[in-house]
Amino acid sequence: xxxxxxxxxxxxxxxxxxxxxxxxxxxxxxxxxxxxxxxxxxxxxxxxxxxxxxxxxxxxxxxxxxxxxxxxxxxxxxxxxxxxxxxxxxxxxxxxxxxxxxxxxxxxxxxxxxxxxxxxxxxxxxxxxxxxxxxxxxxxxxxxxxxxxxxxxxxxxxxxxxxxxxxxxxxxxxxxxxxxxxxxxxxxxxxxxxxxxxxxxxxxxxxxxxxxxxxxxxxxxxxxxxxxxxxxxxxxxxxxxxxxxxxxxxxxxxxxxxxxxxxxxxxxxxxxxxxxxxxxxxxxxxxxxxxxxxxxxxxxxxxxxxxxxxxxxxxxxxxxxxxxxxxxxxxxxxxxxxxxxxxxxxxxxxxxxxxxxxxxxxxxxxxxxxxxxxxxxxxxxxxxxxxxxxxxxxxxxxxxxxxxxxxxxxxxxxxxxxxxxxxxxxxxxxxxxxxxxxxxxxxxxxxxxxxxxxxxxxx
Numbered sequence: 001x002x003x004x005x006x007x008x009x010x011x012x013x014x015x016x017x018x019x020x021x022x023x024x025x026x027x028x029x030x031x032x033x034x035x036x037x038x039x040x041x042x043x044x045x046x047x048x049x050x051x052x053x054x055x056x057x058x059x060x061x062x063x064x065x066x067x068x069x070x071x072x073x074x075x076x077x078x079x080x081x082x083x084x085x086x087x088x089x090x091x092x093x094x095x096x097x098x099x100x101x102x103x104x105x106x107x108x109x110x111x112x113x114x115x116x117x118x119x120x121x122x123x124x125x126x127x128x129x130x131x132x133x134x135x136x137x138x139x140x141x142x143x144x145x146x147x148x149x150x151x152x153x154x155x156x157x158x159x160x161x162x163x164x165x166x167x168x169x170x171x172x173x174x175x176x177x178x179x180x181x182x183x184x185x186x187x188x189x190x191x192x193x194x195x196x197x198x199x200x201x202x203x204x205x206x207x208x209x210x211x212x213x214x215x216x217x218x219x220x221x222x223x224x225x226x227x228x229x230x231x232x233x234x235x236x237x238x239x240x241x242x243x244x245x246x247x248x249x250x251x252x253x254x255x256x257x258x259x260x261x262x263x264x265x266x267x268x269x270x271x272x273x274x275x276x277x278x279x280x281x282x283x284x285x286x287x288x289x290x291x292x293x294x295x296x297x298x299x300x301x302x303x304x305x306x307x308x309x310x311x312x313x314x315x316x317x318x319x320x321x322x323x324x325x326x327x328x329x330x331x332x333x334x335x336x337x338x339x340x341x342x343x344x345x346x347x348x349x350x351x352x353x354x355x356x357x358x359x360x361x362x363x364x365x366x367x368x369x370x371x372x373x374x375x376x377x378x379x380x381x382x383x384x385x386x387x388x389x390x391x392x393x394x395x396x397x398x399x400x401x402x403x404x405x406x407x408x409x410x411x412x413x414x415x416x417x418x419x420x421x422x423x424x425x426x427x428x429x430x431x432x433x434x435x436x437x438x439x440x441x442x443x444x445x446x447x448x449x450x451x452x453x454x455x456x457x458x459x
Contacts, residue, residue, distance in 0.1 A: 342437025
């Protein structure tokens, strides 16, 4: 299987890849379908767009800004295109409008507060993150419709496509790359047979689709966005939006560490860096899916620490991202990175495994040690629920990224000190995560119906 590292790590905006970025992409796609439709069909005097959110999108969409995302997407915006804009100001203008210009001659009625519907009934059977878009005439007749699913990491699938997807995303055929590993065991065998590292195999696969400059530029752009987001979070103060009145803490923590570095330890730095990213995500600012927005702080925190405190080079950062991308691809292929499907084990757990593998690689770990590092990190996130308080990606999500980064670093250190031989394989751990997710109550899968989300005493 193959998924590009440049697709896995996507520059966009917070607070959620599945609940913000995915719905925005879906809305923009439906707008494109409307544009095609109106050029080839008789157009009535009145047209209206309606979007019905189902499942997890309905239960936690308000806190995850899904309605904002749909509005922005219907107005032709993309997550990456918004990364450096003032999204709040733009959204407020669009939210007040009740029409949607499709082309020079066709305008569609679209009033977001009325036409985006949060349907808390039964979720669609195919996936917990469902969206039904409709183009209606003045009598309420449906002229055009499409059902989309936000399947994690900002990826979407249509109703016709999702039945063909055996993994949480569409994969290219195994014949499409030179090292088509579908499992960690295959990856290790191909590495042993070829004498190439995981980073070299992943790079080789990528270079069958783009030239080396394009790949390096893409990797550098990902890291540039990651560390820009992190450094912005380290200096930002104030409280996060959404109603919980959560105070940003990364800046104050960072100042303490800078002012008294002799008392600062690895865990302190990693928490400051990871929390800085996720506070930016919670604020709806630029972030990189790594592999999701809710887990976006883990990988940047570990890389940033390696660069700032251990002298990691630009080439090592590229290798880190390539190895992390390879591990993330395996998890996406064989399980899920969607909190709505498998809980937070699929988000922060996956991110921690990816970060552990990337760090182990740039510290000189063998292929077996890298696989071991990823397994250790993922194993100790199994069963983790996704139960955001107030449907916001804030509590416990922000702190959880700090702990995910700490576990990644610890897993890498343990693996480096071993010989790569271990009892539980990464493949078995991924399978366990999938089965655990299938058996996990829907209350703990990004619906805010259980766990911490309902364990608040209001005074």
